[in-house]
């Protein structure tokens with residue numbers, strides 16, 4: 007939950023998630039819609055889909071017990087080498103490193119080698135953790151060091167507890183290239199159909215792509231930017247979504263989707279919730 011999301015946003019949601027899904031079994035038995043609903047508003051819904059899939063796999067393949075084996079963890083959806091390293095070191099004290107953005111930066115500075123990457127970086131991380139008495143604590147300390155002391159632009163070498171051992175101490179190249187995100191503009195017509203007796207017509211988005219598996223009014227991608235102003239603009243990591251409402255008459259016969267009187271049991275993207283609020287559309 008904390009990936010790309012602030013701690014203060016996550017805390018109440020974390021507790022609510024475990025109230026709703028107190029065990030792996032309860033999550034595995036829930037529908038994907040239930041999992042997405044519990045995740046609603048946190049963004050990056052891929053994470054909720056992965057956790058749900060992983061819970062089902064743990065029930066089917068590991069009799070409901072989270073696997074202890076590192077290689078087995080890697081077979082679970084959404085768990086890569088770094089996440090498996092975290093879980094394994096925190097829970098089972100294995101010398102398995104984490105290599106998130108903060109830790110990468112610390113290790114590159116430690117070795118004074120900005121070109122370290124891939125296998126070499128993993129090798130350095132592995133060597134380092136093998137010197138630690140407590141692998142879980144080591145991983146947490148490395149992440150914390152990168153997040154609070156060895157920051158990208160203003161590393162605080164004066165207060166750094168490892169400055170004696172770091173090859174870049176007091177001589178840090180802070181001009182490290184930062185990745186520039188390319189944001190693409192996307193123009194969507196949003197077909198809003200609401201009837202007193204039926205509610206609102208929504209479609210479930212495809213399993214892949216933007217807003218995957220969430221519910222929204224039918225969306226039509228426009229090839230050109232319309233002349234009029236959009237009703238709402240929603241920003242994602244790599245996309246700027248321009249939403250244009252269309253309320254023309256609509257025949258839903260034969261169109262995939264459902265009418266809803268209430269949105270309580272389904273998850274909608276934050277962009278659509280905001281669009282509905284701006285239109286004062288209530289259900």
Ligand code: SF4
Nearest residue numbers: 156163166169172175
């Ligand atoms: S001494 Fe400076 S560059 Fe080295 S790890 Fe500490 S804060 Fe980062």
